[in-house]
Amino acid sequence: MARKRQAELVNDTGETAAGRGAPTAFLEVRDLKIHFPTDDGLVKSVDGLSFKLERGSTLGIVGESGSGKSVTSLGILGLHNRGNANVSGEIWLDGTELVGASQNEVRRLRGRKMSMIFQDPLSSMHPFYTVGKQIIEAYRVHNDVSKQVARKHAIDMLGRVGIPKPDQRVDDYPHQFSGGMRQRAMIAMALSCDPELLIADEPTTALDVTVQAQILDLIRDLQQEFNSAIIMITHDLGVVAELSDDILVMYAGRCAEYASVEDAFHRPLHPYTWGLLGSMPRLDRERSERLMPIKGTPPSLINVPEGCAFNPRCAYCDLTGGKSTTERPELLEVEPGHKAACHLSLEKRREIWDSEIRPKL
Amino acid sequence: MVAFIVRRLFGAVGLLLIISAVTFAIFFLVPRAAGVTTDDIAGRFAGKQPDAATLAAIKDRFGLDDPVPVQYGKFIKAIVVGDTYDTGTEKIDCPAPCLGYSFRTNQSVTDQLVDRAPVTFMITAGAAVLWLVAGVSIGILSALRRGTIFDRAAMGVALAGVSLPIFFTGLLSLAFIVHRWEILPAVNYSGPSDNPFNLLLPWICLAFLYAAMYARLTRAGMLETMNEDFIRTARAKGLPEKTVVLKHGLRASLTPIMTVFGLDVGLVLGGAIITEKTFSIPGLGQLALDGVNQSDLPVVLGATMTAALFIVLANLVVDILYGVIDPRVRHN
Numbered sequence: 074m075a076r077k078r079q080a081e082l083v084n085d086t087g088e089t090a091a092g093r094g095a096p097t098a099f100l101e102v103r104d105l106k107i108h109f110p111t112d113d114g115l116v117k118s119v120d121g122l123s124f125k126l127e128r129g130s131t132l133g134i135v136g137e138s139g140s141g142k143s144v145t146s147l148g149i150l151g152l153h154n155r156g157n158a159n160v161s162g163e164i165w166l167d168g169t170e171l172v173g174a175s176q177n178e179v180r181r182l183r184g185r186k187m188s189m190i191f192q193d194p195l196s197s198m199h200p201f202y203t204v205g206k207q208i209i210e211a212y213r214v215h216n217d218v219s220k221q222v223a224r225k226h227a228i229d230m231l232g233r234v235g236i237p238k239p240d241q242r243v244d245d246y247p248h249q250f251s252g253g254m255r256q257r258a259m260i261a262m263a264l265s266c267d268p269e270l271l272i273a274d275e276p277t278t279a280l281d282v283t284v285q286a287q288i289l290d291l292i293r294d295l296q297q298e299f300n301s302a303i304i305m306i307t308h309d310l311g312v313v314a315e316l317s318d319d320i321l322v323m324y325a326g327r328c329a330e331y332a333s334v335e336d337a338f339h340r341p342l343h344p345y346t347w348g349l350l351g352s353m354p355r356l357d358r359e360r361s362e363r364l365m366p367i368k369g370t371p372p373s374l375i376n377v378p379e380g381c382a383f384n385p386r387c388a389y390c391d392l393t394g395g396k397s398t399t400e401r402p403e404l405l406e407v408e409p410g411h412k413a414a415c416h417l418s419l420e421k422r423r424e425i426w427d428s429e430i431r432p433k434l
Numbered sequence: 435m436v437a438f439i440v441r442r443l444f445g446a447v448g449l450l451l452i453i454s455a456v457t458f459a460i461f462f463l464v465p466r467a468a469g470v471t472t473d474d475i476a477g478r479f480a481g482k483q484p485d486a487a488t489l490a491a492i493k494d495r496f497g498l499d500d501p502v503p504v505q506y507g508k509f510i511k512a513i514v515v516g517d518t519y520d521t522g523t524e525k526i527d528c529p530a531p532c533l534g535y536s537f538r539t540n541q542s543v544t545d546q547l548v549d550r551a552p553v554t555f556m557i558t559a560g561a562a563v564l565w566l567v568a569g570v571s572i573g574i575l576s577a578l579r580r581g582t583i584f585d586r587a588a589m590g591v592a593l594a595g596v597s598l599p600i601f602f603t604g605l606l607s608l609a610f611i612v613h614r615w616e617i618l619p620a621v622n623y624s625g626p627s628d629n630p631f632n633l634l635l636p637w638i639c640l641a642f643l644y645a646a647m648y649a650r651l652t653r654a655g656m657l658e659t660m661n662e663d664f665i666r667t668a669r670a671k672g673l674p675e676k677t678v679v680l681k682h683g684l685r686a687s688l689t690p691i692m693t694v695f696g697l698d699v700g701l702v703l704g705g706a707i708i709t710e711k712t713f714s715i716p717g718l719g720q721l722a723l724d725g726v727n728q729s730d731l732p733v734v735l736g737a738t739m740t741a742a743l744f745i746v747l748a749n750l751v752v753d754i755l756y757g758v759i760d761p762r763v764r765h766n
Contacts, residue, residue, distance in 0.1 A: 184672030191670075196663040198764060201685055211671040246761045262671070382451055 096126040105162035113376040118144040120326040131303040133317030137371045141326040142306045146272045151179035170328045185215040187270035188263040194255035198247040205243035230261035253284035272304045320421045326383035331412040342413040347430045453742040472498040523738030534732030543736035554717035558702045564641035573652020595646025604639045604712035621713040636713045700748025704741025
């Protein structure tokens with residue numbers, strides 16, 4: 074019901090209100106909410122998320138487990154079961170609104186216009202079909218070509234992602250590939266229809282470090298080749314620093330901070346981002362220095378804390394005069410292209426970052 | 435793959451030998467231990483009120499006074515190379531595989547089994563197709579519509595199907611569908627020359643029992659599979675939901691269904707005793723039952739061995755199919 078109303082709303086405003094119609098950005102997410110009704114209550118996995126992404130650029134979404142990163146990406150692809158997820162808001166992909174679109178419309182965009190690389194390539198590929206068959210299937214569902222042509226394309230793709238002897242490996246099953254090769258095959262499958270939007274959900278988490286670097290290089294190369302927009306979902310800030318143009322820091326289903334990579338690493342303006350940076354091991358520092366983990370655990374998404382969702386774990390929430398526990402901070406643009414949701418004054422945050430946080434990193 | 439099959443075949447033969455030894459021991463050793471004399475056993479071969487001379491002749495002919503291992507050896511030898519029985523008046527040739535000779539019916543057991551097997555085969559084939567198609571389809575629909583009226587109704591009926599015995603559903607359907615409402619003709623089937631659709635009612639009754647189980651099994655398997663990561667991938671590729679469910683979901687849920695199906699088919703092939711009795715169909719089950727009722731030891735032994743053979747064969751086929759369905763098994 075809610076979804077339907079939302080869709081009508083989009084149509085209305087799209088025609089009347091200036092600036093609320095089809096956006097100019099390639100991908101624009103507006104006030105996306107994804108809620109799951111459960112027996113224990115309403116799980117607000119994503120609760121009002123907005124961002125834009127242009128072709129050829131990369132957005133890194135970071136946050137702890139359960140902050141809503143993966144739910145967001147599955148939401149963009151329309152992969153939530155509409156029976157148990159309430160999705161509202163707007164997702165505009167190249168002029169098409171996806172939240173109110175029919176399942177069939179979204180399905181036809183999936184795999185062709187937007188596709189996804191999943192975290193665990195072993196469980197994400199069907200164990201009973203060869204890698205080639207799975208790529209051929211992905212290609213043929215959107216392209217009316219013969220099996221031979223599709224097979225040739227699959228071999229091409231496998232070669233392009235750096236799999237040796239692709240004409241032989243194409244007939245292997247996923248379990249016959251190593252972890253890194255499997256992830257490459259997964260990427261080949263995701264890229265088989267030249268998607269314009271590629272969502273990579275922790276693509277390197279299951280891989281060892283040397284393979285990680287190769288996979289990231291590969292994604293970057295392919296992005297240059299196809300000029301795709303990429304959403305990189307990860308909790309590894311190193312990966313984000315490597316690949317992204319912008320960073321969206323998620324906390325409890327909302328955006329805590331949005332900034333360019335440069336700003337996020339050198340001028341972060343949210344205590345949660347400071348915490349993430351403090352939790353990151355660095356090779357260029359003395360081993361004797363301790364990491365500064367964020368105390369506590371991510372909040373329940375059923376009972377999100379009043380006010381700022383981060384307040385129970387924030388070392389500076391006392392400095393806002395109680396505002397942090399009563400009022401939810403707005404996501405405000407503090408500098409051009411740099412947004413943060415925090416009640417602390419900008420001066421105070423800059424002061425804390427310069428005097429307390431940065432010296433310890 | 436070939437080595438795997440050969441290994442499995444040897445295993446199957448070994449298993450059959452063990453089963454035959456155990457069966458043989460049950461029929462010839464256990465009664466003896468319980469005080470049954472060889473005269474009594476010979477009497478079961480002989481017919482009504484035999485005199486001492488006849489009994490002695492039978493004992494002699496069948497070597498009933500030989501040690502049991504020797505008798506077992508002869509039994510196996512007869513299966514492999516055949517045997518000749520001397521009734522005193524004539525010599526009866528029993529070619530391999532000879533499972534013994536029934537003096538009650540004056541027929542070799544093998545002939546009787548071969549005679550009855552097509553009937554049981556027809557019952558099994560029709561019922562198996564019905565229960566597999568119905569059970570799996572209902573299971574898939576139930577899984578996809580979990581929690582709806584359809585799901586609950588189907589699972590309710592499935593529970594009834596699993597719980598209701600054939601002699602109940604069979605007799606009830608005979609009474610109403612055949613006799614009162616005359617929707618279907620009477621069940622009348624005694625061999626391949628008869629119209630197989632005379633078996634419609636036994637098929638449905640047998641399938642009802644099994645389909646229920648398959649529906650539950652398929653539903654559980656599909657519910658699990660549809661939450662797998664590779665199903666999400668299939669959807670992310672933009673495949674139509676039908677392809678996602680049938681090609682990706684069902685394929686991965688197939689293994690347990692196939693296992694149970696193989697065993698069930700093997701079991702029913704060995705004789706659907708209750709179904710055959712209920713509908714008076716002269717299949718292997720009836721043969722075994724008659725053998726038991728008339729203490730016709732060779733027939734019972736032969737029927738038991740046949741049933742064992744079907745189950746072992748079904749197991750073998752299932753094992754080979756694992757490799758066909760799951761490449762991970764094939765490559766190990």
